[in-house]
Amino acid sequence: MQLWALIVDGFRQAVDSKIFWVLACGTVVIMLALLSIGFEEGKAVFLFGAFETESGGYNPMFELGRSRLVGVIIYYVMSLFLGWIGVVLMIIATADLIPGMLQSGSVEVLAAKPISRWRLFLYRYLSGLVFVFLQAALFIGLTVLVMGFRWGVWRPGLLASIPLLVLMFSYLYCVSAAVAVKTRSALACVLITIGAWVVFAMVSQAPMLMEAFRMEKSSRLYRVVYAVSWVPPKTGDLPILAARFAHAGTSSDVLPESVLQSGGPQQREDFELAREIEERQLKQPPVYSIGSSLLFEAVVLGFAMLSFARTDF
């Protein structure tokens, strides 16, 4: 009952912000755009028939074409619109959930209810994740339907991206929640969370960057960086995990041969290296990425809850 009340309230608060409507409109626009694309007899038709081209390697009649289409959706549509822009908007939309609760005058009423502080905090945190879950379910669910009905590409494995997105968002939202307890400012939550996101991405991608620059894997620097890279949550792993569940291959598998073959030998070698790194990631059991990230999240949340439970309001 208390959990339900707090989740409903969190949702009401998130809906009350304008960001909710921006997100909803964005979803509608992108779904219309996807709907406007069709495939007929070896041709790809855009804007409901305004343009058409050869569908080439993307013909959904063939398994390779279907996989590539799913890859395009994962690596380009979803990770751009949902994984980047969407996540930023959702960070903003949920930033005030905990600071709002902690405002003087509000927090006293809540803290005096027969619910423990850690539960109050955790339920409120969950309400933010439920909000994100609903947004992600809408976007990804519609995408799956559009792909199925319009293109004939049925790939229910894509639905795994919904919990994956929520999971990835939770890595960031724990930072927001901890900042909220310390500062009680939604603005600080947004800024620090986005900053942390950048840092997480840089640190956890650092070994791959070093590899791309052909640093010796046996060097001490590489090993230190590699060890450190396991500390922050792996916010960048969403597309690769999504691709794994949807059987879509790496991001370079998605590109047409002509792109891969263009450019000099140096660029082609870079491509090969990038593909090799991604393939290695694809083969790695997801438990490494998810487990280490959840550990980080648990530590941050534990710290936030402890601090919340000890505060005098």
Next chain:
Amino acid sequence: MDLAVTEMTNWAVDLIDVRKTYGRRIQALGGVSIQVGRGEIFGLLGPNGAGKTTLVKIMMSVVRPDSAYGTVLGRPIGHRGKLARIGYLPESHRFPGYLTGAQVLDFYAALAKVPRQKRAANVEKWLHRVGMTQWASTRIRKYSKGMMQRLGLAQALMNDPEMVVLDEPTDGVDPVGRRSIRELLIELKRAGTTVFLNSHMLSELEMVCDRVAILVGGMVARQGTLKELTDHTLEYQIRCGGDVAALTEKIQGLGGRCEDGAVILAGHDPQKLNALIDVLRAGNVLIDSVEPRRFSLEDILVEAMGAETGAGAAAAPIGIARHAT
């Protein structure tokens, strides 16, 4: 053992030696002990910064005390489950602006573990009781201060509590509203609810409280029933005709003084009073009336503050006294 239990449950609130220091330096409570009987209206008064809000927050486990003994509704301080039986209106409370009045009541009652059906019935009942029914489905960001206060009261009552704790409930409420809050408190008392009231508005408390404690500088300066605290005489006022001026010296000799046609004798001493009357009668003064003037709660508060802050402070505002010297 048995005795201890009955003693514990006789009081709605029985706090012993509650201490709280914020940070390192700000001592808000320096060992407060108060008792509140079941079913009575209890007033905690004192000037701003006395520690009233801190004490109430400790009772409601919003603030953690440095040390505290005793019970609230028969359970140790900080017992979470018992909070379901207490209603609380914090000082200058704020509710989420995106909720309507009815949603606010429902939400907080759900957190207080009131079952769904009971909530629906109580939303109606208490909104009606505080006269807010027609605002039930308006978002509260449109409410005025007085309306927020009434909604806050309804919120504190949604769980039909055994005890309500109200921190400055009449803050920002107009006189008519204050009167209806007073009536509500009396009604609650009749229904057997214990009412714990924080206020710095003395006149209001005088009208409804059974017992009061006066908190000054984090310590209880006085505690008792209103009658106990105010029932001793402050001074006698003797109205009389005739030439009092001639007797001034004798009157002053007995500790009295003359004040526009009346003789005032400070303190409660019938011997002195009779001696003074003898003097007046001997001087052929015609006595019209003798009136004892009793302490008001305000007098007691001022006196208590004077004792706390040092002699002279009560007689003249500190600022003025300092400027004069």
